[in-house]
Amino acid sequence: ILNVEQSPQSLHVQEGDSTNFTCSFPSSNFYALHWYRWETAKSPEALFVMTLNGDEKKKGRISATLNTKEGYSYLYIKGSQPEDSATYLCASTTSGTYKYIFGTGTRLKVLA
Amino acid sequence: DAGVIQSPRHEVTEMGQEVTLRCKPISGHDYLFWYRQTMMRGLELLIYFNNNVPIDDSGMPEDRFSAKMPNASFSTLKIQPSEPRDSAVYFCASSLSGKGTEAFFGQGTRLTVV
Numbered sequence: 001i002l003n004v005e006q007s008p009q010s011l012h013v014q015e016g017d018s019t020n021f022t023c024s025f026p027s028s029n030f031y032a033l034h035w036y037r038w039e040t041a042k043s044p045e046a047l048f049v050m051t052l053n054g055d056e057k058k059k060g061r062i063s064a065t066l067n068t069k070e071g072y073s074y075l076y077i078k079g080s081q082p083e084d085s086a087t088y089l090c091a092s093t094t095s096g097t098y099k100y101i102f103g104t105g106t107r108l109k110v111l112a
Numbered sequence: 113d114a115g116v117i118q119s120p121r122h123e124v125t126e127m128g129q130e131v132t133l134r135c136k137p138i139s140g141h142d143y144l145f146w147y148r149q150t151m152m153r154g155l156e157l158l159i160y161f162n163n164n165v166p167i168d169d170s171g172m173p174e175d176r177f178s179a180k181m182p183n184a185s186f187s188t189l190k191i192q193p194s195e196p197r198d199s200a201v202y203f204c205a206s207s208l209s210g211k212g213t214e215a216f217f218g219q220g221t222r223l224t225v226v
Contacts, residue, residue: 034214043116043203043217044155051212089155091215098143099168100205100215104154 004092006103013080014111020076021106023090027071034100035064035075036089044089047075080110118204118218125225130192133221136185137206145215146179146189147203155203161187162209194225 005024013019025033032051036044048057053068061078077084087105117136125131137144145160159169164181172179176195181187191198201222207215 032212043219046214046216049212049214097168098162098207098209099157099160100145100207101157102147102155 004090004101004103006088006090006106008106009104010107010109012109012111015080015082017080017110018076018078019080019108020074021088021108023073023075023092023103025071025073025090025092025103026094027068029094029096030068030071031093031095031098033066033068033073034091034093035073036091036102038087038089038105040086047088075106077108080108082110082112084108085110116204116206116216116218118202118221120221121219122222123224125194125223127195127225128193129225130190131194131198131223131225133189133202133204133223135187135189135204135218137187137204138216139185141206141208141216142184143207143209143215144181144187145205145207146187147205149201149203149220158189191223194223196225199224 007022034049035047037047038044048064050066055066057064063076066073087107089102089105091100091102119134142163146158147155149155158171159179161181179189201220203220204218205215
C-alpha cells in the first residue's frame with residue numbers, strides 16, 4: 001500500500017447501531033496513525049493518535065485499534081447517535097518526514 | 113491559545129488575480145502544513161514547514177502556487193495568477209514534533225475563483 005486508503009467511502013446506519021470502518025496505510029517506516037472527526041463547515045478535530053502495534057484507544061463510545069505490521073486500523077462506534085454523523089479521517093505519518101498524509105475519509109450518517 | 117488562525121475565511125476573486133491566504137499557527141508548534149480540500153481528492157498536502165523551513169513542497173500543484181513562512185508565527189500561501197480550478201477550501205494545520213502528537217487545524221479559507 002502506497003497511500004492511505006479508507007473504506008467504506010460513505011455509510012448510513014440507524015441510531016443505536018454499532019459500526020466500524022477501516023484505514024489502510026503504508027506499514028514501512030511507520031511513525032503514527034491519527035484519526036480525526038470532521039463535521040461539515042468545521043475543521044478536523046483529532047480523536048486518537050496511535051503509535052504502537054496492538055494499540056487500542058477509547059473515547060466514550062468510539063474506539064480504535066492499530067496493526068502496524070499489516071498496515072491497518074479500525075475505528076468502532078458503539079450505539080451510533082445522530083451527533084456522530086461526520087466524516088472520519090485517518091492520517092499516517094512516517095518516520096523521518098512527519099508529514100500527515102490523509103485518506104479521503106468515511107462519511108457517516110446516523111439516521112434517527 | 114486561540115488555536116490555528118486562518119484568514120480570510122472566504123475569498124472570492126476573479127480569474128487572473130493574485131490571492132494570498134494567511135495562517136497563524138499555535139504558539140510553540142514547529143510544524144506547519146498547508147492542505148487543499150477538494151471533492152475528488154479529499155485533503156491534499158500541498159507543502160509543510162519545519163522550524164519555518166519548507167521541507168516538502170511536492171504537493172504544490174504548479175508554479176502559480178507559492179508558500180512562505182517568514183517567522184514562527186506566520187505563513188502565507190499565494191496563488192498567482194488564480195484560476196477557477198483553484199477553487200477549494202484551503203486548510204492550515206500546525207503540530208509539535210514528537211511521537212503521539214496531533215495536528216491542529218484552522219477553520220479553513222474557502223476560495224472561489226470566478
